[in-house]
Amino acid sequence: MSTPFGKFFLPGPTEVRPEILAAQAKPMMGHRSSKTEDLLGRMEAPLKAVFRTERPVMMAAASATGFMEAGIRNGVRQKVLCLVNGAFSQRFADIAKACGKETLVEKVPEGETFEAPRVRELLARHAPDAVTIVHSESATGALSPIAEISAAVHEAGDVMLIVDGVTSVAGSPVEVDQWRLDFLVTGSQKAMALPPGLAFGVASERMMARARTIPGRGIYFDLVPYDEQIRKRQTPYTPAVSLLYALAAQVELIATEGIENRWKRHDAMRSRVEQWVAQHAASLGIGMLPREGRRSWTVSCVKLPEGGQAGTAVSKAMSARGITIASGYGKNKETTFRIGHMGDHTVAELEVVLENLTEVLRG
Ligand SMILES: *Cc1c(COP(=O)(O)O)cnc(C)c1O
Numbered sequence: 001m002s003t004p005f006g007k008f009f010l011p012g013p014t015e016v017r018p019e020i021l022a023a024q025a026k027p028m029m030g031h032r033s034s035k036t037e038d039l040l041g042r043m044e045a046p047l048k049a050v051f052r053t054e055r056p057v058m059m060a061a062a063s064a065t066g067f068m069e070a071g072i073r074n075g076v077r078q079k080v081l082c083l084v085n086g087a088f089s090q091r092f093a094d095i096a097k098a099c100g101k102e103t104l105v106e107k108v109p110e111g112e113t114f115e116a117p118r119v120r121e122l123l124a125r126h127a128p129d130a131v132t133i134v135h136s137e138s139a140t141g142a143l144s145p146i147a148e149i150s151a152a153v154h155e156a157g158d159v160m161l162i163v164d165g166v167t168s169v170a171g172s173p174v175e176v177d178q179w180r181l182d183f184l185v186t187g188s189q190k191a192m193a194l195p196p197g198l199a200f201g202v203a204s205e206r207m208m209a210r211a212r213t214i215p216g217r218g219i220y221f222d223l224v225p226y227d228e229q230i231r232k233r234q235t236p237y238t239p240a241v242s243l244l245y246a247l248a249a250q251v252e253l254i255a256t257e258g259i260e261n262r263w264k265r266h267d268a269m270r271s272r273v274e275q276w277v278a279q280h281a282a283s284l285g286i287g288m289l290p291r292e293g294r295r296s297w298t299v300s301c302v303k304l305p306e307g308g309q310a311g312t313a314v315s316k317a318m319s320a321r322g323i324t325i326a327s328g329y330g331k332n333k334e335t336t337f338r339i340g341h342m343g344d345h346t347v348a349e350l351e352v353v354l355e356n357l358t359e360v361l362r363g
Helices: 018-023 034-051 064-075 087-098 116-126 146-155 205-211 223-231 241-257 259-284 311-320 347-362
Strands: 058-061 079-084 102-107 130-134 160-164 183-187 198-203 299-303 336-340
Touching (some): 034 198, 058 064, 058 223, 064 087, 079 087, 087 160, 116 146, 130 146, 160 205, 198 205, 198 223, 241 259, 311 336, 311 347
Parallel strands (some): 130 160
Antiparallel strands (some): 058 198, 183 198, 299 336
16 A cells, blocks of 8 residues: 655655654544643744744644735735745735735746845835745745845835745745744645645744734634734644644654754755756756756756657656656646655655656656
8 A cells, every 4th residue: 555655756745754644643632632732832842943933833724825825914914015936926926916915016037036136126116015925936946045035125124024935944944033034834745744734834023013903814814813822832723633643743853853954955855956957968958947056955847858758748757657756837837847855855765766757858
């Protein structure tokens, strides 16, 4: 029934260790019971270490998009600037519009990133009260310079920075406190290597202060009760109890590895793909979509040669070999393929993926 670990390289959901899956198979507990409080209490410190924060880590039974919506509902007073460089950053703009916020969309070509000087210019031009950005744009494999962009946003004063860290948290450096991120979102099924179904969010003090003044926050994604309850080791609504068991087991494993070592392991995988692409660039006509220095540590997006195999054909051929990778996404669906090397994967397992890809691409 179970296939060996190390064959499933989607940019989400990612592969979950059998022992983490098994950790879920425990009896239910009442979410107002001391058992849940103990479990949430035990997780507090290791979770804060993952997010590099002293702030509470809020959790909801939702996919990451749920807390992206929470970021908009609680962090945008009126006018939000959405920095779009791919499908997931576009999602923030779609949510903001759907929540009735005045939404200014600025774009750079897919595979590229916004840089701090351009963000300064856009802030001066549009005077938004919040900015959204995706740290690691999983659709293109581009990694944005969030620390620098956050500094630019803070220079503008009372402007909230709402960050999607869905494929960066637990896979590459994310320093919530040091970088002064106002709201950071992730989901359980990416570099945390858990089953899907939990959204995580960390809000700055000024974000929570603003949230309390914004009308129309709704109910389920109103962050005020999440913030209040998690301080009491509770959740406002029924948590995904089974996922909490898995999370408790996983944060222990992450603490044992050490978050910085976990980042390094991902960096080694990023660098191995880079090296493989360079080695075969001439013979196979492949290249990385984002430029050097702006490549995600968790998702590599590789350009295919014109007139060659399509992205979906490559992922299909890999799947016939028992290995799951992803085609491109959106506009780049057929011109690229993506390897999600995150969570608990290692370079050794990635080698097998790259060997098979070399054969597939040789045709
Ligand atoms: C996967 C992903 C999301 C969406 O997460 P869901 O859990 O499906 O809501 C958002 N942003 C990025 C960058 C992602 O990779």
